[in-house]
Amino acid sequence: MGGSEDEDDEDDEEALQSGNLEDLRQVEKRMRTAARVLSHWKELGPATGRSRSDLVEQLIADICQYHGYTPFLAEKLFEIFGVEEALDFFTASDTPRPLTIRVNTLKTRRRDLAQALINRGVNLEPLEGGWSKVGLQVFSGSSVPIGATPEYLAGHYILQAASSFLPVMAMDPQPHERCLDMSAAPGGKTTYISALMGNTGEVWANDSSRGRIKGLGGNVARLGCRNVIITNVDGREFPKVMGGFDRVLLDAPCSGSGVISKDPSVKVNKTERDFMLLGHLQKQLLLCAIDSVKTGGTVVYSTCSVTTEENEAVVSYALRKRSHIKLVDTGLPFGKEGFKSFRGKQFGKGIELTRRFYPHVQNVDGFYVAKFAILAKEKKAPEALEPTLPYETLPINEDEEEAAAAAADDGPTFDNDEDEKLIEETKKRQFKKKGLNPRADKGKAGAKAKQVDE
Structure with missing residues (x-):
């Protein structure tokens, strides 16, 4: 048993050191060997005598040769997965997926459709895992073209991945x-x-x-x-x-x-x-x-x-x-x-x-x-408007009221008699504009002023 493993390791090393091979079986073997070494690099890497980056570069080149990718796309897809999983992805991508149909529940039920197709010689079963209630997997070998049955033409199902x-x-x-x-x-x-x-x-x-x-x-x-x-x-x-x-x-x-x-x-x-x-x-x-x-x-x-x-x-x-x-x-x-x-x-x-x-x-x-x-869009709170004119803080207790009163005594004073004269002069000018005699009886003058305004 141990001798067989040693021979496999020797074959792996020879495969890694070999040049470009046209035999795709040899290329596949070399890819699997490189993937195994890269996945267990600490244990197997030193024995190859090569750097990890060199081995990855060779593996991507082999993927391009074996699966037919450009180096750009092979490297892009390779980076998405682990090394061994990447090879599984490339292999699966070359294999057609199972043919599936979806039952049109507007016209029929899956059980009835499956029975009708089985009676016509179609090999089918529910999707693997049972995750869909309307899907059926169709197997090759059926004598009836699945896209031309009377049920298909009647709209009972559609070919759908x-x-x-x-x-x-x-x-x-x-x-x-x-x-x-x-x-x-x-x-x-x-x-x-x-x-x-x-x-x-x-x-x-x-x-x-x-x-x-x-x-x-x-x-x-x-x-x-x-x-x-x-x-x-x-x-x-x-x-x-x-x-x-x-x-x-x-x-x-x-x-x-x-x-x-x-x-x-x-x-x-x-x-x-x-x-x-x-x-x-x-x-x-x-x-x-x-x-x-x-x-x-x-x-x-x-x-x-x-x-x-x-x-x-x-x-x-x-x-x-x-x-x-x-x-x-x-x-x-x-x-x-x-x-x-x-x-x-x-x-x-x-x-x-x-x-x-x-x-x-x-x-x-x-x-x-x-x-x-x-979700509902968040409404932005309106920004607080700053006052356009300076204002004084209102007093909040008796001491502050007294202080404010004292400050007011020190402020400017007003002459009430002088203000009365200004008010009277303003009234006289307004009466003259309306053609009224400011010395006439105030009641009559007011009535005439009202009549003029109307």
Whole structure:
């Protein structure tokens, strides 16, 4: 047994020292060896005769060769996880996620739909973990195309990734509310919101892409969602075009780093500039979503990305810019806590209430969900007005009254006789202006003065 372990260690060292290999099996073995050494660096590192940074650099280069990433994106994703977990993430991202459908409860029940599809030869079962009451997992090998059954055409279900159930579950829309899906196409989340509301209230489904509106409208009509209104405006126009919603869902445009199994082109077409521009757009959209909700409402922010620039950093920005919001529990039954910090950057209080989902952990697309509660805005107290004229403090006891009286005796005095003369002269001038004789009878003069005034 011990000899076998020694041989494995020798093979590991040979794999680490070897040059670039075209054989992907050898590359995979070298990656696993490097990951094991890096995870137990104190025990295994010195024996390699190499620095940790050199080994990390080689491992990232092997990830690029084996999985087909650019060095930029491979390093960015590698830094999010522990070494061995990173390899699990890269491997899971090359594996398609299970095909899932969501039952349209406006038209049928999950039990009835499952039985109907089983009778047609479809292999399916409830989602793993039982966290969704409307989801079904479909297995390959069925003779019937799942997107062309009579039940599908009748709107009894929709093909929808399990991960996209999560933001709607966190949103928790209620009947008769007024809700907004800010980036709605192709309509999976919009129609789920409509179903949870029982076709009551209003669901405003917006998407900025005119080309995607057609598919959105088709799904809304097929699933019989009568409370949905479709709009085609830039999400940043809210709330100027419309506001006062009870709940808003923003499934923001993102890099797609969590859904690489669906779109492998992400591996090579995302640059640092893309992440910078996406982060800026996401921050703008989230602030507009928050401003579109009335006091007491809810905003859910989600992405299909695993990078912090598109997730925790955006949420932290919104918390700084809008003091009347706070993060609340998403209510989701699983998922990992959001990062409190990353590479020295702190994301603020409550960020652990957000949720992260990974393909190698929950077997769903990489996803992020945050939920905000909108509080009443604090009214600023009016500033105290300073007096424009100097004033004297009023006396508060007998001693101070006597002192104030003594001070008044030392002040200026007034001649009452002189004041009377000034008053009489002023009256005479006023009478003359009105054509009256100031020496006439005062009663008659007063009556005539009144008549002149009238």
